[in-house]
Each structure stands twice: as structure tokens, then as C-alpha cells.
Amino acid sequence: MVAQRITVNRIACDGHGLCAGVLPEMIKLDDWGYPIIEARGVPRELMEHARRAVDSCPMLALHLEDRR
């Protein structure tokens, strides 16, 4: 299975910051509340939390993409 990574649509993102609460292992917030996401592929043990983080975004700005 190809590792997936988390991407954010910066235009859609409104800095709600829910994702960082759901997946603090890979997502931090910058000083303005916008997410800084680790570029590495999501490790298997964090996959479920990553899906929840994507699902939690009220702007639907977070996505899981196949790693390129």
C-alpha cells in the first residue's frame, strides 16, 4: 500500500484548527492558527486519526492524497 500524506487547501482553510487537536502528532498550528502539516506519509498507526482529522475540518480543506 502506498503511504498517503495529508494536504491542505490553503485557500479553503479558515484556521479553525480542529485538525491539530485531532492529530497533534503530525499537525501543528502556526501563530495565526493555520496548520503546519508534516510532509511525510502518514504512518499506519496514525491512519485512523488522520482520517478523523480530515473529517473534522469544517471547511473540508484537508485531504488525504497518495504520496507523490
Add this chain to the structure above:
Amino acid sequence: MGGMTDQVLWYTTRAAGAVSLLLLSGVVVLGLLARLRVEGRGWPRFLSAALHRDLALIALVFLTLHVVTAVVDPFTHLGVVSATVPFGSYYRTFWLGLGTISLELMIAVAVTSLLRHRIGPRVWRAVHWLAYGAWPLAVVHSIGTGSDAMSVWMLAIDVVCIITVGTAAVWGVFAAPRDPLAAERRVAAMRAGAGVAR
């Protein structure tokens, strides 16, 4: 036995209606909290959103119970039409119709929420505004009809719901939407102003 079952159905309708109203009020309040980005120690932002969703799904279960037991109750003979067609009921046509509209708005909100990844954020959010219509309709429906509408405990539930949601709504209207870049914009405006002055 028949009479016993009828009574159970009618009691269930009334109880499930009251519980639905309480839960839905909680759902609206949590929705407003999520909108206002409320957070605190031990209350991360995603908690409001997650509770909002879970409570909404539980409320729908009680709402289904409320409607189904009312429809099959043999005493009122409401029938499926009164639950689906607004003002289609011979029994307390107006007050029941408000409940029917409220139910249908809530179904629209729930379905679009479950499909939000397919329909996209714009449509989802637009339909979600219907919730602000569904809740007051449910409140008026609960005050206007029902065996318990004028009982003290039911009126107490109505008052608690209205005050809670009202407070959250007023707070929501007056709390300025947070602009995370507000400070930067001010600095940039000042710099721009200084540049012009020079």
C-alpha cells in the same frame, strides 16, 4: 392489551418529543459554539464539533421514535401523510404542520451533512442554515400541540431550551468573527499609512 399498547405508544410519543427538543437545543448550542471557535482547558475545539454531530444523530433517533409512535398511534389516527406533508393532518393541522416542516428541514440538514464530502462545503453550509429555521419551528410545535404542552414541566423544558439557545445565538451574533490575521492587517495598514505620510 390493546388499550395498554395504545397508552405506551402515546406516552412514548410525548416523552420522545420532549427529549428530542432538549437534544436538538443542545445540538444548536454546540453548533454555535463550534462556529464561535470556543475552546478552553480540557475542551479542545474539535470537541464541540464532534459532540454536535453525535448529539444530532442521537436526536434524530428520538425524533424518529417521536414521529413513528405518533403515526402508528391508533387513537389519533395521524397516518403517514401528517408526518410527511406539512399541514396535511386533520388533527391540530397548524401545530402539527410546523413539526412536519421542522422534521423535513432537519432531514435535509442531516443528509447534506453526511454527504458533505460529495456535495462540497458551499452547498453543505447553505443547507445547514435551515437548522436555524428547524429549531424554532420545533419549539413552537412543542408549545402549540401535545398532551403535555401546557404542563409545568414541558413549559419548563421549553423555557430552558429557549434561554439556552437564545443566549448562545445572541453571543454568536455579537461576538466578532475572529480574524486570525487581524494584528498583521493592522501593522500592514500602519506601515502603508506611514509610507504615504513620508
